[in-house]
Amino acid sequence: MIIDKILEFMTMMAWLLFAVLTIIFLVRNTRKYGIKAAIRKLFSFQQLLIALVLIIMLNFLSASLVFVQPHEIGVVVSALSAKGIRNQPIRPGLRWILPLAERTAIYPVFCQTYTMSGKPAEGQHFGDDSIRARTSDGQEVILDCSIIFQIDSEKVVQFHIDWQHRYIRELVRPTVRGVIRTYVSQYTVDEVNSKSRIYMGLTLSGKLRRALSKRGLIVKNFLLRNLAFSSEYSSSVEQKQVALEGEQQKKYEAKQIENLAKGHAKKITIQAKAEADAILLKAKAKAEAHVIRAKAEADALKLLAAVLAKNPDLLTYQHINELPQDVKVMLLPDKTAVILPLPRDMNSGKTLPFSNPFEIPISPQISVKPTGSSATQQQKKKIEN
Template sequence: MSITTAVSVLTTASWLAAVALLVVLVVRASKRRTTKGIMTVFVVVVVLALALTTISAGLVFVEPHERGVVISAFSPHGYRETPLNPGLNWIIPYAESVIYYPISKQTYTMSIAHSEGQVQGDDSVAARTSDGQEIFIDASVIFKIDPTQVVDVHIAWQSRYIDDLVRPLTRGVIRDAISQYRVDEVVSTKRFDITQQISDELGNQLNSNGLLLDDFVLRNITFSAEYALSVEQKQIAEQQAQQAKFVVEQKKQEAEQARQVAQGKADAAVIAAEGDAQARLIQAEAEAEALAMIAQALAENPDLLT
């Protein structure tokens, strides 16, 4: 239990005791009984309750993830120029009050999904590319209030810094960045460059308003129905062209295979014919040589014929 909570509990208990004593006093007075001792206790309890109420109004505890802006009736500007830091602080009772601001990270999401972002329904950012195509951007901005500029944020924006600063500023920066690129660049080669450009510009503008950009997330890109249809038709045409090219290449390969088979057969026929011719030539030469040898033998031995 914190000190401020304990003081508040004691203050409440004191006032309850004062009310109870007042009831006892009224009852005893109506019965004409003595109230001198009870009256003294009642006065002491009331004084104690007033003192605790004053202390409770002046004690302020700031959580580690918060900073406090003090609205003061005694300050020339109506507020303290220095925010309250985490821990136990003291303000002037009844003359000053504290407005708390979180300095932890906050996320603001704009999405086409109906229940994903801070706004219910389609909250994606509609933007046009340099070639006139409409696209829809889902994005998240992670930011926090600069602890040193909490007072400035309060003066300029109060609690409206999300709806009146972060949201419109982010949507405008996204549209400006997308308008500098073609649709094919947005969805492919330039996506990282676009994200970096948006982060740099958004960070500068938030910083000038007392906020620190932690990260910008380009979550999703959705095309218009017309462009999505044209992309689908283009993909189908490209697939058909690839299929036709594949069929042509396949036919070329089949024709080459048939030519090679035919060439092989032709070469085999030529080789076979050459082989037959060579065999016949050898056979003829052999027969002629045999006849020559017979003729020589007869010439040398005529008696062989008798």
């Protein structure tokens, strides 16, 4: 690029200097010899002719050198080619062409962005450049979008033949608007509204990629920036949304009440079950206690029976130990341990006297024995023996 610019500058300065020198030469010789003689001397001046040849050669060299930037690619239109154009483009770098017979058309190969928006400052076109499409049920949909693309360097020769530098205005813009309108026309407004923006962007990106790749453009990305509807439809959607939110709120409140009722019922069920389990545990514990007590009593009776079998007088010994302090006389029928208090007077309540305080025969089968401490000790000794 620097060499190209230097050569252009040198060529321009050389032509300017040549023109100034030529004018000075003519003016001087005209004053001395006249105009005709001055012209004859001009063409006979060898130094001036040599300068002219050098300037022409420098101009030829500048026109034959073309520097292609790294982000560009060149198409050579050639009068020497059978099709009027070279079959292969020229790649980035310093390249040679044949001056006067060939010229170069430079195209960018970096990514370009074209935006169509309803806001004047966002798009390439001033004013409202948004896309207005009709759905299958006749509703209007307004879309703002951007497409990112680049020229296919492998197809740039045919791309130049087809579009030259008109491709943005006559290819990209109409194709994007046509594909979007065709896509929207296949759905109702409710279906377009229900589809997510990401899904629509991916679908339209695929359609545009296929449509533009055939014409020499590579679609890098498609951005659906905004999706709007008519004011009537937007108002109806808003009303539906408000009604739907109210219905959802009522369902939520009913669900909360149902959950509270279920929670209360569950709480009552748990409490009733806990009380029933407690009653069952108490009854079970009581029954087990009775069983244990009965078993203990049975074991005690077995042990007592075994002891009594070996020592029958142990029962009489136990009766004597359990006598109260106010018992004075013990009536013992024959072979029967029956204990009775001494007889008392009905009127005075005093104990009746006996002639023999140690033994009073009442009948052949019954005898009365005093139960003082000495008698008790004698009976205990007898049993212990």
